[in-house]
Amino acid sequence: MITLEDAPALLADGRPATLRPMIPTDWTAVEALFGATSEANLYTRFFTTGRGAVESHLRHLFDSVDGPSVLLLESDGRLMGIADVERIDSVTSEVAFLVADDAHGLGVATLLLEQVAEDARHTGVEWLVADVLAVNHPMLTVFADAGFTIAVETDRGEAVVRLSTVRTAEVEAASHARHVRAEQARQLNAVVAAG
Numbered sequence: 001m002i003t004l005e006d007a008p009a010l011l012a013d014g015r016p017a018t019l020r021p022m023i024p025t026d027w028t029a030v031e032a033l034f035g036a037t038s039e040a041n042l043y044t045r046f047f048t049t050g051r052g053a054v055e056s057h058l059r060h061l062f063d064s065v066d067g068p069s070v071l072l073l074e075s076d077g078r079l080m081g082i083a084d085v086e087r088i089d090s091v092t093s094e095v096a097f098l099v100a101d102d103a104h105g106l107g108v109a110t111l112l113l114e115q116v117a118e119d120a121r122h123t124g125v126e127w128l129v130a131d132v133l134a135v136n137h138p139m140l141t142v143f144a145d146a147g148f149t150i151a152v153e154t155d156r157g158e159a160v161v162r163l164s165t166v167r168t169a170e171v172e173a174a175s176h177a178r179h180v181r182a183e184q185a186r187q188l189n190a191v192v193a194a195g
Contacts, residue, residue, distance in 0.1 A: 010179065012107040014186030015075050019115045022070035022082070027062055029079040030072075034058065038101050044136045045098050047158070071115060073108050081108035083116050091126040097139065107178060109142045114175060117148065121165040128163045147174030 009017040022030065034054045037045075046053040061070055061084060068084040080103040086094045095116055099108045120128060132139050134157050143150055143161050147170035151162045 009073075009111050010182035010186055011075055011111075012105065012178070012182055012185065014182055014184075014189045015106075016186075017073050017075040017080070017108075017111060019071060019073050019111060022061070022072050024062065026072065026079075027058070030061065030082060031058055033079050033082060033098065033100060036101065037098065041098070041101055044133050044139070045096065047131075047133060069119070071112055071119070073112055080106070081112055083109075083112040085116055085120065085128075087125070088129070091124065093120055093125045093128055095128045095130050097130075097142075104138065107182065109139065110146060110178065113142060113146055114171075117146075117163070117165045117171075118167070121167065126165055128165060130161045130163070132159045132161055133157060134159045145174060147171035 009019055011017050034042075034057070039049065042051065042054065043049055046057070060067055068086040071083045071085070072079055073081040079100070081097065081099040083095060083097050088094055095113075097109045097112055117128060130139075130143070132143075134140075134154050136159075140152070140159060140161070143152075143163060146163075147168065149164040149166065149168065149170075153160045153162075
């Protein structure tokens with residue numbers, strides 16, 4: 001079960017963001033997010049071309065009794081990213097992300113990853129695993145830059161990332177640095193808006 005802390009989340013450009021569990025009435029917004037995603041980004045998410053994987057994935061997210069926990073990130077009243085987390089065994093969960101095409105580089109996946117790791121740790125999950133295309137450098141960078149202890153194995157163009165959920169000093173430092181930069185962007189935006 002996803003449990004959220006009361007820490008303010010800021011995108012890299014300083015805009016506030018809300019992280020929350022998905023609920024059944026989110027179908028339209030989640031479907032729209034996947035529907036607006038480019039073929040290239042769907043390929044990095046599902047490792048296949050076409051949109052057939054989207055429909056079955058949506059059914060899996062919303063119709064499964066024992067399906068994944070799903071975390072959404074919203075900003076300015078808009079769904080910008082999603083993380084789904086499925087328990088593999090007592091100490092390991094698999095995680096996958098999708099970020100809106102025009103929200104790449106704003107720290108959406110990073111904020112989702114930090115919250116997913118926090119939630120996982122609170123439920124006894126020690127490891128998160130993710131299958132990532134080896135050419136998906138932005139996602140691999142998200143994992144590497146978050147400060148968590150990771151191991152990456154590559155085989156035939158795919159990378160399996162294994163990430164410890166332990167919140168180390170490196171995780172704290174990386175999270176703090178991101179928050180400071182986002183807060184500076186927020187303050188600059190406020191100054192510009194004030195004219």
